[in-house]
Amino acid sequence: MRSKGPPLLPIFRSRHQADLLTLLFLQPDREFTLTELAERVGVPLTTLQREAGRLEEAGILAGRRVGRARLIRAAVPGRYARSLTELLTLAFGPHVLVQEEIAGMPGVDGVAIFGSWASRYRGESGPLPSDIDVLVIGNLSRSEVYEAAERVEARLGIPVNPILMAFERWNEAADPLVEQIRASPVVWVKDLPEEAE
Template sequence: MQGRSRLLPLLRSPLLGELLAWIYLHPETSYSVTELARRLKSSQSTVSREADRLVEAGLVSEERRGNMRLLQADLTSPLARALAEVLALTYGPAAVLADLLPPVDGVDEAYIYGSWAARHAGEAGPPPRDVDVLVVGDADEDDLADVALAAERRLGREVNIHRVSVTTWRSPGGDPFLTSVRSRPLYPIVEHGDRS
């Protein structure tokens, strides 16, 4: 479960935000009410009621297959793009990683790079299948692996964390990886000086 979202004051309940976020941040997939209830740790009847409201509002489409009700983001809605952007900012990788990374000792800076950062910067493309994270500092690799696993559970996507030292980050020299990362959009999660 996600920490308290900044979007929550606009929504009726935390469950509604989590349901919308899961559906809109995985628009390529249809989910049954049963799957969503299990993932969101809620009852099927509660998820079904929320889904009824979202379908009625034109934000979610449904398909019936026998007894199974499948839900998917309705990307034809005029609100779809803006809603997906707001949900990505409040429930997506940046929000999840901003909760998980700052408490880890040795994280001086952290950035999302790759396809998630490119989508945030406005580059067109399909929903990213994974999240690439650059951590600057001397954080323990096992601690970062724990963060990656926790983030994967919350996001439903693979999270790849690459760590570099502060010295390497400040003077990348001829490191082709860092040259490539710096040449593309970066989305800051933890910036130098953000830590208490």
Template structure:
């Protein structure tokens, strides 16, 4: 992995420095193609990690789920690449804050992020839209127990850097034709 990081640092994509025996690696914010690269990453590997990090501290959040075409592709249903991200925000949250987070994410990933806000009572009920959602693929990004602080959040790993490292390692492996 060290050689790959060195190559990416030489190319200007990553910044790398040593502090004692530890090596600190991060994306280079001055890299001219960082924004499009991040869009490609988000588009290719899915929005769950970005959604998790963006919504995790939203006051009143009880549960966060991805539905629609992204969820269908994640569970393996065939179809075209998703044009947007549909996220279900369950809880007593501020509509303004939840939609503001969605707008920020849209700018980061270059695709519309549609936040559907629903109370716990409605989600636990059985109206037609809720039945439709529950019968469709759903990806739980933040569980009710996690939102209440009772367990660790199920996805992604709490340390998002671990997810980034795996992504980078897989990307490098893919470009080399596997290990």
């Protein structure tokens, strides 16, 4: 996990470390195997084992063995848990919260975050994001999408701007908004089916 600190909140060693902590602290009741965490964070298992060991030694994570498997979770309650959860939610949590609130809604084909937050998450330097732009592709109620976005907004404390787009419009090559989104950094929260791309 030796990479430069993430532009969203460079107090972490790497974006992978921040992703690991976000995954665990935004789901404090859930335990993950080391293999599952390595896959979700996108790092080799040995790298994740070292990082989890350091964080467990510091009292930030808790672990236990079940047979041959090692299970890891956030150390909640813990000395840093509340503050760390708040920091992680604000800086790295938008895609986790959007997944919880929007991605599983009936009629959703794909969900992506774009704009300044996605740019910072992907490593581009720049000012702190002042809002979260969310593309929702599918056929569903605009009011339901806005209600879900308001729930995410309430948890993040910054505006969440959903754009609802029909599947057919996303496939139109000549649409200026589609061109703009496709040309910019995007964080897919729910991938489109392959035949849609």
